[in-house]
Amino acid sequence: MTSVMWFRRDLRGHDNEALAAACADGPCVPLFVLDPVFLERAGPARLWFLFGALESLNDTLGGTLVVRAGDPVEVVPAVAHEAAAEAVYVAKDFAPYGRRRDMAVAAVLKKSGVRLGGVGSPYAVEPGSVTKDDGSPYAVFTPFYKRWSPLLTPLGESDPLHSLLVAPGAVRTQPLPPRPKLDVELPTPTETAAHERWEWFADNALSGYYEKRNTPGIDGTSKLSMYLRFGLLHPKQLIADLVIDGTKATKDHEHFRSELCWREFYADVLFHQPNTAWENLQSKMVAMRVDTDGRAKARFEKWCRGETGYPIVDAGMRQLLRTGWMHNRMRMITASFLVKDLHLPWQWGARHFMRHLVDGDIASNNHGWQWTAGTGTDAAPYFRIFNPQSQSEKFDPNGTYIREFVPELADCPTRQIHFPGAGGFAGYATPMVDHSVEREESLARYKAVSGK
C-alpha cells in the first residue's frame, strides 16, 4: 500500500526511522509542507538554511520530494488523497504547536480512513519518558541526566528503501521559494556537510571541549545545533559515535553528551508544561517588574542592533544578525544584559533569537532564556548577574571575538576593548546604561518579588 512520509524537522534520508517505516509499507510519497506559521516567524538565515536543506533532501531522495505551501491541516490530507495513501508517517513532534497541528491533521485524516503514524522523534530519548519513580517529571537537570543516560538505545538499522519512492510527477509539487540573499556564508545545509562537521569536531575539538567551549573567539563548539534543529543529523548518531570512540569516556566526551542531554531536558520540560514556551515556569515570577514602555522599546532596539556600548554584548548581537548563529556563552551574556541590565521581558529577547537563530528551537531557546531570567527550571540564583566587562575579560581576553564582529573596535587596544566606557573609542557607542546601577536595580526588583 502507498504511504506519505511527511518531513518536518527530520530532513535527512539516512537513519530516518519514520522514512524507513513508510518505505516498509510499499510505495512512498515524500512530502514537505511550507507552513505559513513557520515562514512568517523565520528570519532570512533560517529560511536560507531550510530551503537549502530541502533542496539537498530532494537530491538525496532522487528528486521525488513533493513540496506544497499551505496549512498542513489542509495540505497533508489533500496529498494523501492525491497519492491514494492509506497512511502518513511522521517523526513525532513534542513541541506545543507541533502537537496541536498533528492532532488536527490526524483528526482530518481519520475521516477518510488514513492513519497518521508517529515513528521516532528528533530526540535520543522521547520527551515524557524520563520520569521520577512516582512518574512525575524532573525539574532539575542533573537527576534527569542520570536517569536519561541508561535509557539511551542504539540506532536501529534503518536504511531507507529509496527504490520505493514514488516517481516525481505522480503528485503535484511546486518549486521552493528562492533562497534569501545573505551577506555571509552559512554552513552547507546537507547531510554530508553535517557528518563532515561532526567528524571534524570529534577529531579536532572534542579533546579539550570542556575548556574551549567557553571561548567565543575560537572554533571550540560543535556548531551542530542547526543540523540537529532541522534533523540533518540525529542525536543518536552522535551518541553512537561517542560510545565507540570513548572506550573510556573522557571528561570532554561526557560533557558533550550532557550538552546533548540539555536539549532533551528542555524538550521534556516543555512537553510536560506546554504553556512555559512563553509563560514563566515559576508562576511567582509573574510579579517581577519588567519595563515595557516606549523607552523600553527603544532600549530593546539598541540591543537588537548591537549598539549597547558594551563591546562583548554588541559583538554577540551582531554575530546573530550576520551569521544566524551565536556562541553559547554569548547567548548567556547578551540574554543577561537584556534581562538584568535593561529589565526587559525575556520573551522579547527569546522572540528575536527565534527569528534569527538558524538553530532556533522553542524548547532550548525559551527555556534557556527562562534560566537566565531566573523564571525557569533550575533557575539561576537571582544574584547571579553577569558583568559584561568581566565576562569579556575572562572569555575574550585578547578581544579577538569583539574585533571580528565590531569593526569600529578593530584598532582598539586590548586594555581598552572590554569597556571603552563613556570616554569611548572613536566611532563606537557609549554605554547605554551603567552596569553597576542596573545590577542594584535588578537585585531590588528580585527582592520585591521574594517579599522582602
Next chain:
DNA sequence: TTTTGAGTTGTTCGA
C-alpha cells in the same frame, strides 16, 4: 518518613 546535601554557566566584598 524525615533529614540532608547538592544543584551548568557569577560577582562582590573583605580578609
Next chain:
DNA sequence: GTCGAACAACTCAAA
C-alpha cells in the same frame, strides 16, 4: 593579587 563567604528559596534523591 588570591581566597572564602555571602548572596534565597526550592527541588530532588540519597541516606
